[in-house]
Amino acid sequence: MEYNFEEIEKKWQEYWRENKTYHVDIDHDKPKFYVLDMFPYPSGAGLHVGHPLGYIASDIYARYKRLKGFNVLHPMGYDAYGLPAEQYAIQTGTHPAITTEKNINRYREQMDKIGFCYDWDREVRTSDPHYYKWTQWTFIQLFNSYYCNKCKKAQPISQLVDYLSKQGTEGLDVACTKPLSFTAKEWNAMSEKEQQETLMNYRLAYLADTMVNWCPELGTVLANDEVQDGLSVRGGYPVIRKSMKQWLLRITAYAERLLQGLETLDWTESIKDVQRNWIGKSMGASVFFKVADKDIDFEVFTTRADTLFGVTFMVLAPEHEMIDQLTTDEQREEVVKYVTWAKNRSERERMSEVKKVSGVFTGSYAVNPFNGTRIPIWISDYVLMGYGTGAIMAVPAHDSRDFAFARHFNLPIIQVVAKPGEEPSDPATWTESFDAKEGVLVNSEFLNGLTVKKAILRMIEELEKLGIGKGKTNYRLRDAIFSRQRYWGEPFPIYYKDGMPYAMDESKLPLELPSIDAYKPTETGEPPLARAKNWVTEEGYPIETNTMPGFAGSSGYYLRYEDPHNDKEYFSREANDYWQNVDLYIGGAEHATGHLIYSRFWCKFLYDIGLSCKDEPFQKMVNQGMIQGRSSFAYRVNLEKMCEYDVWNIIKDKRLGVEFVRGFKDGRRQFDFFCPEKGILIEINRMGNLEKVAGAWQEYATSKGYKLLLVPNIDVLNDYRDGTNIVEQKIKDLIAGKEVPTFVDGMEYQRGIIFVSKNVKDRELFSDPIHVDINLVRNDILDIDACRKWRDDLHNAHFIKEKDKDGNDIFVCDWMVEKMSKSKFNVQNPDDLVLKYGADTLRLYEMFLGPLEQSKPWDTQGIEGTFRFLKKFWKLYTEVSDEPATKEELKVLHKLIKKEEEDIERISFNTVVSAFMICVNELTDMKCNKREILEPLAIMISPYAPHIAEELWHQMGHNDSVVNQKFPEFDASHVVENTFTYPVSFNGKKRFDIELPLDMKQDEVQNAVVNAPEAQKWLEGVTIRKVIFIPKKIINIVVG
RNA sequence: GCGGAUGUGGCGUAAUUGGUAGCCGCGCCAGACUUAGGAUCUGGUUCCGUAAGGAGUAUGGGUUCGAGUCCCUUCAUCCGCACCA
Known part of the structure; x- marks a missing residue:
């Protein structure tokens, strides 16, 4: 019997669906295992072979764990809110829900064909009110919480209110936007509105005026990770900085925990590094400097307190609030000019002109607290308001940016750190700063002789003693902007009373997304939700018109899978106690600073309020590499170049008896070839071009006594095609002194693209590669007929072929690995492959390609190998015998058991496929058909190729599913050797x-x-x- | 500039702890069968050399009885971050 994958796969997919084979429930008799794929956004383009790579890997792992006796949770759903559907809605008026639904159905159809073991009963969609009810609910909890730095967790805001009313801010240590200071009496005297405003300083979800990334084209605000090089990641539209009232999440409160938590996670170092970098912890000191002749001081943050004696100037960011106070009257005009200029520069300009030094002197001086030196205070945009205090102490000797600034404005440079064992030198002779992370302090009074490390500690000690500074930790992480001026997102459960936001009662949830007439912002620039009729509470208070960003719904989705139909709570205690967090998370590495950090924050908050039993969402994570495309190219002839090349081949090296030179120039005139001996000029070009210049050139030739030959490309091409050699004949005649017409109209030129086979001699001299569809190419040989039919302009294309070793004419293409994309004609669609080879072959091949984490090109041919393997595998089962297996057969089987176990555990899926192939090759050689071998083998291959495994399992007389079997036990005694x-x-x-x-x-x-x-x-x-x-x-x- | 990853046949890769470099597959070569195919099967296939043999895991060096693997140097490619004080 033939391996009929089409029939088999359809049959078992139906069987699994009907029997709910992949449905799971809490089962306290079994250990749980949670395998999750990153939440997909259902884009309109559907899946290409790169997408299912991670899904196949997680599916294999899930199935394997199940065979190993685990109760495996393996759900799938959709991150259904997203910009593309909304952009489409704006353009066409189609409700984004309709587009999204359509895309989801397409995704589902494609996924179903691959035979995944998802428990579809647990599917969630972020745009479903049953789901986003809990996104909104979590937002309310964030709104009603603050972060206590002492107990290092979120606490109910009511507790803070209680504290403030009793002690004011005295002894308060909580996360806040700005440190405030007031007494209990003052607090109690505040109006309700004032109190609410004050609380905004502490809430974990708060409303504030912020500089945001505003994208006018998209009409919305974007998060930092949604902007790249001053352009939106989605769409590539310009982004500007703008101050707007926005909802923010106080993720910065969790900076330290987010950093420390990384240590407990089994993620790649590179992703952890990206997160560490993003959090950007730096330990240093905050130092207050007095301003000379004024009774004010200002604060700087530095990681190098040790270099304080090397400070020769101070720099403030152009947005610094003390600029006005610090600017002297003489300097005012210049300062205002500079600050205005700096503030109006776009983020893009500022970033692209990083190397340009600019700045202005305020006229004021700061005082070095240790030696009284007066230090000029400058303003420059190389200091950012958003980091530290927006003011720095500049140490030009040991910081490259300060160095550049000092040199530009001729400011002094003092060396305070020397390389170990070296004498200090004169900084005036330096060409760059010495960014000394190690070394010994010099010119620094009480710090002299100390190493950098010790000097930092000593200096902080001194600063604290004098009460003018203290050790301080700074984070680069910013609070997450949580508002989007869009329609297609979760509405905020917030209404406004007296201009102050209040959270709705939880009983009002979900607050459903209203329908509106158009998906654009209003004429007055308000978000689309402002178009909704009656967008007010029952009491008539207006409801927030912003919606939540994409990461709102995807931050806690993995928890909802644990109890997806619960109407009463986000998820039950019981479900969470059992399923806990994700054991294995598979997805791309591109979410390192977005989803993966927001989810961790979300989880930690839910942990703090006693909902999640774990404070990290994804214990182990594997990031699959990209599958790249293998593009095919045909070389397209550059007519000009080719014709010149051909003619040159006729005349070069005195082939016609006389010497020709290439590229002859006389003044502005230039000719392709020239024969000095006979005075012959030859120019090759398009007929049209030749006609234009013919008159003038003829005149020139005559005046010089030269003979002119203008050769239309077509003549050369005709020589090529039919070997008439008219061009050669003309040149010969000229050399022989015969009269030759300057140029003769050639035959009618049929326009058509000419291609040249890859290995034609000197091809690179006259051709350029162009993409051709990979479906037209097999083993790099182009199907010429198919290619002609592919595009209208190729109907009459001409192909210059080469010979293969048997003397046949073939057309060879070149190839290159690049991104898989429609425009490169190199997309492999999983549906097509399933149709041609079946899902099992596709699954095996995707794994066989190479290590999961690595990027690798998709080889269109390679899949045949795994297909052949499955056919060979199928053949083993033709007539299963009940005879006992031989020692050798058992050895082959047990070698495979060990290999598969070890390799799946270490996420090395490709080597397991190899091992299957080796095993099947060996069993085939042994002509093994023993049930004792083949039954366990069917179970073992089922994670990889579930359909064929299920079919063979049933063919061997079983009535239950192969999915529910036990993975065979490895028995070392079968593999011992003497x-x-x-x-x-x-x-x-x-x-x-x-x-x-x-x-x-x-x-x-x-x-x-x-x-x-x-x-x-x-x-x-x-x-x-x-x-x-x-x-x-x-x-x-x-x-x- | 900083940080991370990767570099092995024509191609994708394998070699798990320092122990036979190139498993498995693609492609290619030869053969068998054939209704002469983009089917199937068998054998071969790192490079140089007829062979004996030699060379060989980006580069140069080191440690070791032994290095693809460990250490140092240089180069290339990819990814992330970037006036972060």
Whole structure:
């Protein structure tokens, strides 16, 4: 019987659906395992072969764990809110829900064909009110919480209100936007509105005026990770900085926990590094500097308190609030000019002109607290308001940016750190700063002689003693902007009373997204929700018109899968106690600073309020690499270049008896070829171009006494096609002194693209590669007929072919690895492959391609190999016998059991496919058809190729699903050997093999090897110095 | 500039702890069968060399009886971050 994958796959997909094979429930008799794929956004383009890579890997892992006795949670759903559907809505008026639904159905259809073991009963969609009810609910909890720095967790805001009413801000240590200071009396005297305003300083979800990334084109605000190089990641539209009232999440409160938590996670170092970098913790000191002749001071943040004696100027960011106070009257005009200029620069300009030094002097001086030196205070945009205090102490000797600034404005440079063992030198002679992370302090009074590390500590000590500074930790992480001026997102459960926001009562949830007439912002620039009718509470208070960003719904989705139909709570205690967090999370690495950090924050908050039993969402994560496309190119002839090339081949090297030169120039005139001896000028070009210049050039030629030959490209091409050699004949006639018409109209030129095969000689001199559809190419050989039909403009294309070794004409294409994309005609669609080879082949091949984490090109041909393997596998089961298996057969099986277990556990899926192939090759050679081998083998391949496994399992007489079996136990006794074939090396170079019993002792082994006939040749004339014998590994004889 | 990753046949890769470099597959070569195919099967396939043999895991060096693997140097490619004080 043939391997009919089409029938088999359809049959079992239906069976699994009908029998709810993949439905899971809490089962306290089994350990749980949670395998999750990153939440997909259902884009309109559907899946290409790169998308299912991670899904197949997680599916294999999930199925494997199930065979190993785990109760495996493996759900799938959709991150259904997103910009593309909304952009489409704006353009066409189609409700984004309709577009999204359509895309989801397409995704689902594609996924179903691949045979995943998702429990679809648990599917969630972020745009479903049953789901976003809990997104809104979580937002309310964030709104009603603050972060206590002492107990290091979120607390109810009511507790803070209580505290403030009793003690004011005295002794308060909580996360806030700005440190405030007031007494209990003052607090109690505040109006309700004032109190609400004050609380905004502490809430974990708060409303504030912020500089945001505003994208006018998209009409919305974007998060930092949604902007790249001043352009929106989605769409590539310009982004400007703008101040707007926005909802923010106080993620900065969790900076330290987000950083520390990384240590407990089994993620790649590179992703952890990206997150560490994003959080950007730096430990240093905050120092207050007094301003000379004024009774004010200002604060700077530095990580290098040790270099305080090297400070020769101060720099403030142009947005610094004290600029006005610090600017002297003489400097005012210039300062205002500079600040205005700096503030109006776009983020893009500022970033692209990083190297340009600009700045202005305020006229004021700060005072060095230790030696009283007056330090000029400058303003420059190389200092950012958003980091630290927006003011720095500049140490030009040891900071490259300060150095550049000092040199530009001629400010002094003082060296305070010397390289260990080196004398300080004159900074005036330096060409760059010495960014000394290690070294010994000099010119620094009480710090002299200390190492950098010790000096920092000592300086902080001194600062604290004087009460003008203290050790401080700074984070680069910013609070997450949580408002979007869009329609297609979760509405905020917030209404406004007296201009102050209030959270709705939880009983009002979900607050459903209203329908509106158009999806654009209003004429007055308000978000689309402002178009909704009656967008007010029952009491008539207006409801927030912003919606939540994409990461709102995707931050806690993995928890909802644990209890997706719960109407009463986000998820039940019971479900969460059982399923806990995700054990294995598979997805791309591109979410490192977005989803993966927001989810961790979300989780930690839910942990703090006692909802999630774990404070990290994804215990182990694997980031699959990208699948790249293998594009095919045909070389397209550049007519000009080719014709010149052809003619040159006729005349070069005195082939026609006279010398020609290429590229002859006379003044502004330039000709392709020139023969000085006979005075012949030759120019090759398009007919049209030749006609234009013919008159003038003829005149020039006549005046010089030259003969002119203008050759239309077409003549050269005709020579090429029919070998008439008219061009050659013309040139010969000219040389012979005959009269030749300057140019003769050639035949009618049929416009058509000319292609040239890859290995045609000198092809690179006259052709350029263009993409051709990979479906037209097989083994790099182009199907010319198909290519002609592919595009209208190729109907009459001409192909210059080459010969293969049998003398057949073929057209060879070149290839290149690049991104898989429609425009490159290199997209492989999983549906097509499933149709042609079946899902099992596709699954195996995607894994076989290489290590999951690595990026690799998709080889269109390679899939045939795995297809052949499955056919070979199928054949093993043709007639299953009940005879007992032989020792060798058992050994083959158990080798595979061990290999598969070990490799799946270490996420090495590609090597398992190889191992299957080796096993099947060996069993085929042995003609093995024993049930004792084939039954466990069917179970073992089921994670990879579930359909064929299920079919064969049933064919062998079983009525239950292969999915519910147990993974076979490895029995080491089947693989023990009593002999080993040792490689014998001389001086580390392997010379021959020798089979020896494993229990042989060193001296016996030595004897056997030295006396082996193959060894004699290598022992001749040398002495044995040493014999290395490693049992079961190698024998190495050192001779000399 | 900083940080991370990767570099092995024509191609994708394998070699799990320092122990036979190139498993498995694609492609290619030869053969068998054939209704002469983009089917199937068998054998071969790192490079140089007829061979014996030699060379060989980006580069140069080191440690070791032994290095793709460990250490140092340089180069290339990819990714992330970037006036972050």
